Amino acid sequence: MLSEKDFIAVNYTSFVQNGSFEWSAPSNIALVKYWGKKENQIPANPSVSFTLNNCKTITKLKFEKKENNGAFSFDLLFEGQPKPDFRPKIEKFLQRTEQYLPFLKEYHFVIDTQNTFPHSSGIASSASGMAALAMNFMSLEKQLNPQMDDAYFYAKASFLARLGSGSACRSVKGNVVVWGEHRDFTESTNLYGVEFPYVLHNNFKNYQDTILLVDKGEKQVSSTVGHELMHGHPFAQQRFAQAHENLSKLKDALASGDLDAFIKITESEALTLHSMMMTSMPYFILMKPNTLEIINRIWKFRNETNIPVCFTLDAGANVHVLYPENDKVKVLEFIKNELVAYCQNSQYICDEIGNGAQQIA
Structure with missing residues (x-):
């Protein structure tokens, strides 16, 4: 080190x-x-x-x-x-x-x-x-x-x-x-x-991330300001301890291929991030109504099909839909049929796990 x-x-x-x-x-x-x-x-x-x-x-x-x-x-x-x-x-x-x-x-x-x-x-x-x-x-x-x-x-x-x-x-x-x-x-x-x-377990090789562009506008609160609001936040210490615990659990899930544990930790982390924003002072909400609609539809689809698709969020309204490569056809069909309607101008980006920076000759 x-x-x-x-x-x-x-x-x-x-x-x-x-x-x-x-x-x-x-x-x-x-x-x-x-x-x-x-x-x-x-x-x-x-x-x-x-x-x-x-x-x-x-x-x-x-x-x-x-x-x-x-x-x-x-x-x-x-x-x-x-x-x-x-x-x-x-x-x-x-x-x-x-x-x-x-x-x-x-x-x-x-x-x-x-x-x-x-x-x-x-x-x-x-x-x-x-x-x-x-x-x-x-x-x-x-x-x-x-x-x-x-x-x-x-x-x-x-x-x-x-x-x-x-x-x-x-x-x-x-x-x-x-x-x-x-x-x-x-x-x-x-x-x-x-x-x-x-x-990394084979379940997570070539893992897919389809990014649903719910809101392309400038955020009302920048990430820099959001980070600063954790100083003196009433739940900051509990949150930091939770992150340590969740990282231990996620380490085990990524190594063992436990998709159920991966989903629980990943979605919980996304919602916790936004709960920190909603309980800071000043408080703010970066999710939009369409963000919540997409989340609920992902939950419904997962319950009905047992396909291990889940979501995560960054500090904004957009939704990252995460799923294994072998479920790509069914999940993309679900996204096109049910989720694209909640994206701004029907825009989404298909991505997947990568390997980092590359020099261009």
Whole structure:
């Protein structure tokens, strides 16, 4: 396990004038939710997520050495067009990571990024976006320090991604990723995500996630504000203890293939996340009437068919429908016949469990 000091760069052994890299990084969906954080993007409780495959950010980073090292210098393009709205977040990311990437002020960067999922589709892109950017910066650091091994490369990329967006650390490597210290995972840490260290049962190989886009509008309360409202929350400590307990149970379910236990824990976690929002001060509700209608129809379908389909939610109104690959035909038929009517503009995205960030040649 690496400490924060291990990520502070030592003297580089190579010189790089200019070049470019390109990486894709996926979004992820938490099964045990992270809600509440401490300083420096440290989670208040551990979490575990499925890495997605199709919903991803593709980011190309061009860089060129500059003469004046006094300030950060970058151009930012989103889908080929300047995107001034994104600049403050990138600036903050560079400020947070400079002590670990001391070369950041030595280059001018062109950051050209795009998402494979529709912009403003209601899919959180901060995790995939920050992970893709971190992978590119680590590729440059690896050129400056060619002795770097892969284990360090991916751990530091996850560490850096976390400083941009907490959940981004779970979008770097692995199909199931644990973030946050937990007694059942000896390598787990609050600093970066680690791959699920147990053999994943065949029931969860190629697991499907169909994302129902209930509401594509901007959330009334940002996740950042929501996390802060866990400070002084009347149920915070019980919630953090529950997350530890649920992660232990989910570990066993993922390893044994127990779909019933997986469903109970995953759905309970989703509803608990939203109950924390509804009982904070100020309180807020991000679910919509159609979110609840979809949940009830999933429960009814599961009871009638015994097909192990379930839902989870992120901090929003959209519904992630989770199910094994061998039930794909029947579940997609159910989604098209009964659930699409509750999606905004009938939009949904078919995804599945993936393997993390990939470099594009």
